[in-house]
Amino acid sequence: EIVMTQSPATLSVSPGERVTLSCRASQSIGGNLVWYQHKPGQAPRLLIYGASTRATGIPARFSGSGSGTEFTLTISSLQSEDFAVYYCQQYSSWWTFGQGTKVEIK
Amino acid sequence: QVQLQESGPGLVKPSETLSLTCSVSGGSIDNYYWSWIRQPPGKGLEWIGYIYYNGIINYNPSLKSRVTISLDTSKNQFSLKLNSVTAADTAVYYCARKLSGWFDAWGRGTLVTVSS
Numbered sequence: 321e322i323v324m325t326q327s328p329a330t331l332s333v334s335p336g337e338r339v340t341l342s343c344r345a346s347q348s349i350g351g352n353l354v355w356y357q358h359k360p361g362q363a364p365r366l367l368i369y370g371a372s373t374r375a376t377g378i379p380a381r382f383s384g385s386g387s388g389t390e391f392t393l394t395i396s397s398l399q400s401e402d403f404a405v406y407y408c409q410q411y412s413s414w415w416t417f418g419q420g421t422k423v424e425i426k
Numbered sequence: 427q428v429q430l431q432e433s434g435p436g437l438v439k440p441s442e443t444l445s446l447t448c449s450v451s452g453g454s455i456d457n458y459y460w461s462w463i464r465q466p467p468g469k470g471l472e473w474i475g476y477i478y479y480n481g482i483i484n485y486n487p488s489l490k491s492r493v494t495i496s497l498d499t500s501k502n503q504f505s506l507k508l509n510s511v512t513a514a515d516t517a518v519y520y521c522a523r524k525l526s527g528w529f530d531a532w533g534r535g536t537l538v539t540v541s542s
Contacts, residue, residue: 354528363430363532364520375530407471411527414486417471 322346322410326418332426339395341421343408348388352412355384355393358420359404367406368393398423428453430521430533437539438515444508444538448521455479455502459524462495462506464517465535472517476524477504511540 323346355368368384434446462474475485494507522529
């Protein structure tokens with residue numbers, strides 16, 4: 321099983337700041353990586369697939385990069401609605417998720 | 427825009443069968459893969475399995491012996507059954523639509539607690 325490890329577990333950020341979240345795969349997954357945003361009581365929301373392609377309707381402030389085992393989600397200027405938990409997921413071999421990074425208000 | 431909603435008992439006794447249904451609205455079940463995913467309290471997300479509209483099924487090997495996913499196209503619903511549950515099966519259960527390798531639409535999730 322491919323294990324996905326996200327860091328940090330929690331990130332305290334002020335609105336307007338640039339945010340970088342990391343996701344590491346236990347073996348190479350090429351570009352087969354997805355990012356989701358999840359707010360309490362809501363359905364998880366697809367942000368990025370194929371490591372760097374924004375899903376429909378996702379603002380340009382969200383960007384994804386990386387390949388192989390190291391991936392990054394960047395939020396260029398954090399908005400109030402962006403405080404949430406972010407998960408990465410690989411689809412190179414079956415489907416496994418990271419533990420999530422909580423982005424909270426500083 | 428497609429919407430998914432999970433329904434089913436929130437409490438199941440140990441050794442019994444957990445049964446959930448996902449109702450799909452705003453779109454047809456046809457031509458898509460439909461999945462179940464769960465998240466135990468304080469833990470990460472775990473893919474349970476999927477069913478294709480034509481009946482093709484794939485389960486997580488770790489749960490395969492206990493899981494059944496089925497489809498009711500006439501009702502635009504799909505279902506999950508997990509038998510012989512234990513406290514370790516306590517989780518928020520999500521239904522989701524799988525598009526290629528990712529899940530592009532999710533329900534809000536439903537908490538199922540396994541307890542006597």
